Amino acid sequence: MDWAVYLSGEIHTDWREEIAAGVKAADLSVRLYAPVTQHEASDDCGVAILGAEDNKFWHDHKGAKINAIRTGTLIRRADIVVVRFGEKYKQWNAAFDAGIAAALGKPLIVMHEDAHAHALKEIDAVALAVVKTPAQVVDILKYVTKGALAGYTD
Numbered sequence: 001m002d003w004a005v006y007l008s009g010e011i012h013t014d015w016r017e018e019i020a021a022g023v024k025a026a027d028l029s030v031r032l033y034a035p036v037t038q039h040e041a042s043d044d045c046g047v048a049i050l051g052a053e054d055n056k057f058w059h060d061h062k063g064a065k066i067n068a069i070r071t072g073t074l075i076r077r078a079d080i081v082v083v084r085f086g087e088k089y090k091q092w093n094a095a096f097d098a099g100i101a102a103a104l105g106k107p108l109i110v111m112h113e114d115a116h117a118h119a120l121k122e123i124d125a126v127a128l129a130v131v132k133t134p135a136q137v138v139d140i141l142k143y144v145t146k147g148a149l150a151g152y153t154d
Contacts, residue, residue: 003030003145006078006101008071009094010086011037015111015134019082022138028145033074035067035093042067067093075100080144082137085112085120095123102126109137 007016016034023030036042046053046062053059071093075081081101083094101108110127111134112120124130129140142148 001029003028003079003141004077005030005032005141006074006081006097007032007034007084008075008081008097008101009084009091009111011035011039012086012088015084018134019137022135023141026138026142026146026148028138028141030141030145033078035071035074071097072100075106076104078106080109080141081106082109082111083123085110085116087113087115098123098126109140111137 007019016032016037020032023032036045041048043060043063045066046064047059049066050062053062075097078101081097083098083101085091085094098108098110108127109129109131110120110124111131113132117124129136131137131140139150
């Protein structure tokens with residue numbers, strides 16, 4: 001069985017690439033999906049497709065709606081949703097994605113540093129795992145897809 005894993009959240013570091021490399025190295029039957037991570041394309045997709053807006057609210061509104069088509073579809077199709085909250089930026093969209101995943105009953109893995117534990121306590125409470133590193137996500141994927149745990153043998 002191929003597992004579908006949606007990688008949501010922070011776009012300013014290479015955490016997705018680290019998970020992809022770990023999945024490949026472990027030869028996991030996992031397909032990774034993500035939002036559009038090119039920031040300007042994500043922000044401007046609405047006006048690029050539907051036409052310019054003078055008001056920034058409507059500019060952002062058009063883009064958010066089109067991005068929601070992709071995000072919502074991929075979260076609904078996902079077997080697992082991973083949401084990364086980065087250090088430097090507020091990822092409101094990541095919190096929204098975590099909420100959608102939780103509402104749909106999707107297994108949720110949340111990734112963030114200890115400094116955000118208090119701010120994210122409600123999101124952490126609905127997650128099935130809270131991790132700090134992409135390597136921990138890969139280890140969870142190894143375990144849930146293969147039943148493999150480092151240091152243990154049958």
